[in-house]
Amino acid sequence: MTSIESTDVLIIGSGFGGAIPAYHLAAGGARVTVLERGPWLRGEEFDHDFLLGSSYTRIFDFVVGDGMSVLGGNCVGGGSVVYFATMPRAPRFVFERRGSIGRRMWPTSISRDALEPWYDRVAEALPITRQTWDKIPYAGGLFAAACQHAGRTANPAPSAVDVEMCTNCNWMMAGCRFDAKRSLLLNYLPAALAHGAEIRPLHEVQRISHNADGGYRVHYRIVDGEDYRILHDEGAIDAKLVIVAAGAGATPVILQRSEPELGTMPHAVGRYFSGNGERLNTAVFDEDRVRDVLGLSRPDGRAYEAYQIGRGPTVASWDRLDGSLPEFERYSLEQLYFPPGLGTILAQAPDASGPTWFGVDKKEMLRRWQSWLTIFIMSEDDNEGVFGAPPETGNAHRFSQQMLGHGPLSYRPTENTRRGWALADADIKDILERDGLSRVEPWTNDLVGAYTVHPLASCRIGDDPATSALDDRHELRGHPGIFVTDGSAVPGALTVNPAFTIAALAERAVPAIVRAAQERGVSVSYGAPSPDGSTSGRRAVLAR
């Protein structure tokens, strides 16, 4: 074994939770090392290709659990590289949620108002902008028109896509080769590198142990660049402070595996996992009704037939984001594109006489794929996910060379969660089936259980030590110097896409992390401008 290296701050994972502190700490003068299990791809390495082994499988991670499958990023930039970049702020009522614990889930110090300046910082950094109707792809337009027809409202959702550069190719899950999608590869991460941070791809952290000086040792294995089932050398790095940001599907697993050496973990590590109340429905539209009832037509005369065109979800309906409704009955509905392969197998054929997800009727449904519209439900689930014993390495037993594995998460949706889903399913049917516009069915949960691209809450912040793993500064209870800043820190489902809130919380966590680093003898200060040098976001948070 080589000698142990050392750094001031070791960050596990390079998604939102990792990249944001990496930038601020490096800019403030700390030595920062980021370990990322996935590869490092840029620009034209993002393929338009479903071939196994292209960027689509290299940078994507799909872990099947017991009752819940989690989809996420596996590369430098994390989920920001594969995500759809739809970035609304979480509605005010979300921060007042109680879930099933009989008290407010969020720390008293955090509300929508308190988070607003941190949202602003992220909006300036990525950037995130308001969208206009003239640039909304057909699928979003169709959903909007159907909402209007049903007496509902619909909004173009704020986005981190630069629409002037976007080709509406809908390959964004394989990474954006046009740099139109503002992933972390274009802002926080290059700025962190410019300030001397080091990012090491294909380094998978396995566990953390103590050092006699109060610091920590982080143990990793090198992942093969092509066959992720193969792990090569191991190594370790000593750090004064550790930030765990491996995503809500991986962070608790690393901490659980570290428990024999670090000592008892808070009860909430690996519990209270939320899938953000996610569920999908797919409608198959009647093209004639789209023209006759909604009055829609494309320049070439077709009414719709444009499922493939666009950039993921662009239009959302927020009518049920009403704080006066009972908890577990509030949700948003968002138009979505999910590519073939993963995005078709679970869709169920409406009016099938035999099986719904395979067979003759499913093939007939596939013939009309361009007339599909998928609607994304984000509701209030009940934090019912629990992680079992960690697998030998990583957070899953890897099955395919890339992308597919089996993990220890189990999830049994409670009556509360199912009620929200049932209300939303009925709502979607009401909107989309009016006047014979379409036929719609939810995706089946029978094959891989529920599924989420928004894993949350498996190591959450809170005021109550019994039901939260982190204090409101994101420090792991009982383990000073270990912070968690990714989606696992979010207390529960947000009813909207979460990345903006995850990022705002990470921004908010940085000043306290800087103080903790200073107390541990690291020479670092807080106060960097936005990654591109803009300063209005900084002025706003420093004024507080």
Added chain:
Amino acid sequence: MRPNDSEHDPERTLVLEAFADTIIPGEKRFPGDRSVAGVSAGGGAVAAGAVELLENPAGGLAEGLDSLVFSLNDHAREYAVAHDLELDPTVPPFVALPFDHRTALVADLTGPDHPEKQMWVGLALFSNMAFDSAAHLRTSEALTAGHPGLLTIGYEQPQADGIWRFESFSYGRQLADLHPDTTATGSPA
């Protein structure tokens, strides 16, 4: 695409084809095609290359295919006994099952309570992927070669450089009223 062009046991190939054809059915490739039941017009998962994809080591199923096939035939035999069916002994048991019975058996094996569900869902997932995303081929080349699955779903052709860009993408006008509580940044309040 010919039958049995795999380097493996031809009977194994027939069983995998029969399974894939149950997931996304297609038309018979030639008179006397036994694995493809021929219940749907146009190519299905088999013509799309399901066996090739399943045999690709990158997928993770390749090493286990012999035992999957063995076990699928076992289930088919049990199914035939339970349903009083006489199976043609000249083909493997699962291939001998008529389409509706293949369908019923696959529904059972992939059902929420089946102990082997995970592996049968895996086999179904890859069969489906061969059809609608041709994951064993470069997508632009698969389209040029007339891949039956991508053509069936109507997947659009890329531009000349093999990259997709859509110049016409929007109805270009406001199609719904905004939520009254939308904030200045475009988010829900």
